[in-house]
Amino acid sequence: DAKTTQPPSMDCAEGRAANLPCNHSTISGNEYVYWYRQIHSQGPQYIIHGLKNNETNEMASLIITEDRKSSTLILPHATLRDTAVYYCIVRVARGSTLGRLYFGRGTQLTVWP
Amino acid sequence: SAVISQKPSRDICQRGTSLTIQCQVDSQVTMMFWYRQQPGQSLTLIATANQGSEATYESGFVIDKFPISRPNLTFSTLTVSNMSPEDSSIYLCSVVAVEQDAYEQYFGPGTRLTVT
Numbered sequence: 722d723a724k725t726t727q728p729p730s731m732d733c734a735e736g737r738a739a740n741l742p743c744n745h746s747t748i749s750g751n752e753y754v755y756w757y758r759q760i761h762s763q764g765p766q767y768i769i770h771g772l773k774n775n776e777t778n779e780m781a782s783l784i785i786t787e788d789r790k791s792s793t794l795i796l797p798h799a800t801l802r803d804t805a806v807y808y809c810i811v812r813v814a815r816g817s818t819l820g821r822l823y824f825g826r827g828t829q830l831t832v833w834p
Numbered sequence: 835s836a837v838i839s840q841k842p843s844r845d846i847c848q849r850g851t852s853l854t855i856q857c858q859v860d861s862q863v864t865m866m867f868w869y870r871q872q873p874g875q876s877l878t879l880i881a882t883a884n885q886g887s888e889a890t891y892e893s894g895f896v897i898d899k900f901p902i903s904r905p906n907l908t909f910s911t912l913t914v915s916n917m918s919p920e921d922s923s924i925y926l927c928s929v930v931a932v933e934q935d936a937y938e939q940y941f942g943p944g945t946r947l948t949v950t
Contacts, residue, residue, distance in 0.1 A: 764926050764941030820865045820930040824876040
């Protein structure tokens with residue numbers, strides 16, 4: 722079962738920041754928070770991941786609360802091409818369960834012009 | 835990053851028949867997996883494809899229905915056997931690769947299967 726909770730849908734104006742929340746209150750100490758997105762009819766694409774510190778890459782920023790029970794994915798300047806389903810997943814970084822991801826329903830982000 | 839290709843990209847099949855989906859990776863990977871995404875649903879893990887041994891199936895999936903092969907570190911097949919309309923889904927291959935001392939996971943483009 723997915724260990725995360727996300728709002729089913731959100732929308733955002735093009736050029737504005739999109740902030741996608743995720744609750745993972747039962748996260749274990751050795752589990753990371755990963756974000757993937759799936760653009761219609763394509764395979765999921767990795768976005769970013771983190772353990773407890775905030776992370777930033779060329780695609781997005783990830784803000785993880787101090788208690789690690791929730792996080793927010795930030796797309797700083799959303800474009801129409803960012804319209805997709807965004808999945809927040811908790812997983813271990815190593816070990817026998819690696820790769821066995823349990824996807825929730827995700828958040829359908831719609832960016833409008 | 836690992837580049838994954840799947841064949842076929844889509845197919846329409848009659849009930850009762852079987853379809854074999856191929857997954858090819860451009861580099862040797864540590865792990866390979868098969869996922870299913872039914873219409874309007876999220877992804878569900880079917881099994882872990884183990885090289886040289888039987889696949890490890892998740893609850894609700896069995897070898898007779900979804901036989902899997904993985905003859906080497908870059909290739910795997912998933913067969914959907916004795917298909918019914920309920921098997922209409924996107925089937926995705928996924929791999930875990932080691933990059934810069936970290937494990938990264940990638941997904942293929944998927945195979946869209948429609949069973950009539």
